[in-house]
Amino acid sequence: DIQMTQSPSSMSVSLGDTVTITCRASQDVGIYVNWFQQKPGKSPRRMIYRATNLADGVPSRFSGSRSGSDYSLTISSLESEDVADYHCLQYDEYPPTFGAGTKLELK
Amino acid sequence: QVQLQQSGAELVKPGTSVKLSCKASGYTFTSNHMNWIKQTTGQGLEWIGIINPGSGGTSYNVKFKGKATLTVDKSSSTAFMQLSSLTPEDSAVYYCARGSGSYDYWGQGVMVTVSS
Numbered sequence: 362d363i364q365m366t367q368s369p370s371s372m373s374v375s376l377g378d379t380v381t382i383t384c385r386a387s388q389d390v391g392i393y394v395n396w397f398q399q400k401p402g403k404s405p406r407r408m409i410y411r412a413t414n415l416a417d418g419v420p421s422r423f424s425g426s427r428s429g430s431d432y433s434l435t436i437s438s439l440e441s442e443d444v445a446d447y448h449c450l451q452y453d454e455y456p457p458t459f460g461a462g463t464k465l466e467l468k
Numbered sequence: 469q470v471q472l473q474q475s476g477a478e479l480v481k482p483g484t485s486v487k488l489s490c491k492a493s494g495y496t497f498t499s500n501h502m503n504w505i506k507q508t509t510g511q512g513l514e515w516i517g518i519i520n521p522g523s524g525g526t527s528y529n530v531k532f533k534g535k536a537t538l539t540v541d542k543s544s545s546t547a548f549m550q551l552s553s554l555t556p557e558d559s560a561v562y563y564c565a566r567g568s569g570s571y572d573y574w575g576q577g578v579m580v581t582v583s584s
Binding site for chain 2: 397450462
């Protein structure tokens with residue numbers, strides 16, 4: 362199975378920060394990476410699809426990028442509602458595999 | 469609007485089976501695949517399998533073959549996942565999620581607790 366190595370596992374952040382979370386794929390997955398936000402007790406919400414595309418209704422402070430096998434989710438000017446867990450997913454090859462998640466916590 | 473409504477929480481005994489449901493509305497059920505995903509604190513999110521509601525065709529994560537069985541009822545726009553021979557390791561939140569790559573809509577999740 363393809364491994365998605367996500368880092369950091371947790372991050373202490375302040376409002377207004379620019380935050381970057383990264384997933385490294387163990388083999389080429391092309392553009393087939395999604396990013397999800399998950400708040401406690403809620404189901405995941407798709408934020409980015411196909412590595413760089415903003416999902417419907419997602420604020421423009423969220424962006425996705427790719428550099429080789431590294432995929433990043435960036436949140437510019439962090440707001441309180443952005444404090445959550447974030448997960449990456451590759452779906453280029455079966456089985457689809459998720460990163461281990463990143464937990465954002467306020468300082 | 470698209471909605472995926474999952475069945476309620478389950479408390480089940482080891483060795484038994486449970487059948488979870490995911491009722492779709494707001495779109496053409498047979499036009500989108502349906503995934504099932506497991507979430508635990510220790511293992512994170514794991515993809516279980518996918519079903520094509522139109523054809524009934526399925527694909528499973530090898531890890532869950534023999535554990536999970538995916539079916540649909542087109543007449544009620546409902547996807548089902550049966551989990552068999554339950555053990556405490558099957559205790560988790562299970563989600564359905566639409567799409568063979570999109571994962572654009574998710575059910576609210578159902579907590580399954582396996583305990584004697």
